[in-house]
C-alpha cells in the first residue's frame with residue numbers, strides 16, 4: 362500500500378519556510394561559534410597572563426645614580442633576606458638591552474642611554490611577599506630601588522581579558538536566545554497556516570504533545586542543518602583565515618585538533634536541541650492559547 | 653453513555669443555538685437527530701465530540717462531566733468517538749488512505765498494525781482503487797465515504813455522523829446505513845443527524861427532533877427524544 366508506505370508528513374510544511382529557518386539558524390550558529398571562541402580564548406589568555414607573570418617580580422634601580430654595583434649588591438642582600446623570595450639575580454646589560462629593543466629598535470648601546478639596572482626576582486609561589494613590605498625593606502636599606510611585582514598590570518590585563526570573556530558568554534547566551542525566539546516565531550506562524558490541519562489532528566484524538574512532536578521533529582532537523590552550516594563556516598574560518606591566526610593561538614582546542622569533529626557534532630546537536638525546545642514551547646503555548 | 657441535562661449553548665456572543673436540551677443515549681443504541689436546517693443538529697454533535705463546551709446545563713459522557721476534562725483527556729475521549737463531519741474535514745495534503753488512518757496514527761498505532769484495516773475500510777466504502785488519491789481529486793460523495801471510513805476505522809465506542817448520506821446516491825446511502833447498522837450490532841453507540849426523514853423512518857429507530865435549538869416532542873415543550 363504505497364499511500365501508507367510513504368511516510369507523508371501529517372503537517373504540510375513548506376520548503377521555503379524551512380530554507381529561511383535554516384538560514385537564520387546558520388547565521389546564528391556562526392555568531393555563536395565566534396562568541397564561544399572569544400569566550401574560551403580570552404579566558405585562556407587571562408589565565409596565561411596571570412600564571413605566566415605570577416611568581417616573578419623586578420626591582421628597578423633608576424639610572425644616573427652613582428655606585429651602581431654597590432647598590433645592586435645592597436638590593437640583592439635585602440632581597441635574599443626577605444621571606445618569600447626564592448631567588449634574585451641582576452640582569453646583565455645585554456639582558457636589559459634586549460628588553461629595550463622593542464622600544465629603540467636595533468640593539469642600543471647602553472652606555473649611551475640612561476638605562477636602569479634591573480634585578481629579576483623569583484618569588485616563592487606558595488608564599489608571595491607583600492609588595493609593600495618588600496618596598497619598605499628596600500627603602501630601609503636606602504637603596505633607592507623600586508619593587509614591582511607586575512601586580513597592577515597583571516591584574517588589569519587579566520581583568521580586561523576576563524571582562525571580554527564574560528561579555529562573550531553573554532553574547533553566546535543572547536545568540537541562543539535569539540535562535541529560540543526565531544524558532545518560536547516561525548513555529549507560531551507556521552501553526553496559524555496549519556490551523557485546520559492541527560484542528561483535524563486534535564479532533565482525531567491527537568494529544569498536544571503528539572502535535573508538538575511533529576514540529577519538534579521537523580525543527581530538530583532544520584536546527585541541526587543550520588548548526589551544521591553555520592558552525593562549519595565558522596570553524597572553517599578559524600582554521601583557514603590568516604587574520605584569525607592570533608585567535609587560533611589563544612584557543613586551547615586548536616592544539617588538540619583530533620576532538621574537533623566532536624565539538625562540531627556537539628554544536629550541531631545543540632542547535633537541533635535548542636530548536637526542539639523552542640518549537641515545543643511554541644506549540645504548547647499556542648495550542649493552550651487556542652483552546 | 654451520553655446524557656444531556658438542561659443543556660444550553662451559544663457561540664461566543666451569538667444567540668442561543670441550543671436551549672434546555674435533555675437527551676439520554678444509552679450505550680449500544682442507535683438514534684437519529686433530525687430537524688430543519690439551522691435547528692442546531694451540528695452544534696449538538698459538536699458538544700458531543702468536545703469541540704465546544706455547553707454554556708448551560710451539564711453533559712456527561714462516559715460517566716464524566718465534559719467540562720472537567722483536561723486537554724489530554726479530551727484527546728483520549730475523542731479516540732473513543734468517531735465523527736463524520738458534515739463538511740468532511742479531510743486533509744488535502746494526505747491521500748485517502750492516510751486520511752482514513754489518521755485516528756490510528758495520532759493514537760500512536762504502528763502502520764504495520766493498521767494497514768489491512770485501512771485497506772479493508774476503503775474497499776468497504778467502494779474506494780479500493782482510490783487509496784492514493786488526495787481529497788481535492790475526489791468527488792463530494794467520494795470524500796464523504798473517506799470521512800465515513802475514517803470515523804469507523806479505529807472501532808470507536810460512539811459514532812457521530814452529521815448528514816453521512818447527504819452527498820451519495822441512494823445505493824451508496826443504503827450501503828453506508830448498512831455499515832452503521834453493522835457497527836451498532838457490534839455494540840457501538842450511533843447518533844446520526846440527517847434531514848432525510850423518509851430514510852430515517854425506514855429504520856424504525858428512536859428519533860429526536862430539534863427545532864430552533866430545543867427538542868420538539870410534539871407537545872410544544874422540551875423533553876426526551878421520542879421514538880418514531
Ligand SMILES: Nc1ncnc2c1ncn2[C@@H]1O[C@H](COP(=O)(O)OP(=O)(O)OP(=O)(O)O)[C@@H](O)[C@H]1O
Pocket residue numbers: 663666669687688689690691692693694695696738847
Ligand atoms: N461557528 C459558528 N459560529 C456562530 N454561529 C454558528 C456557528 N455554527 C453554527 N452557528 C449557528 O448555529 C445555528 C445552528 O447551526 P447548526 O449548524 O447546528 O444547524 P444544523 O441543524 O446542523 O443545520 P444544517 O441542517 O443546515 O446542517 C445556526 O443558526 C448557525 O447560524
Ligand SMILES: [Mg+2]
Pocket residue numbers: 693694695738814
Ligand atoms: Mg448541520
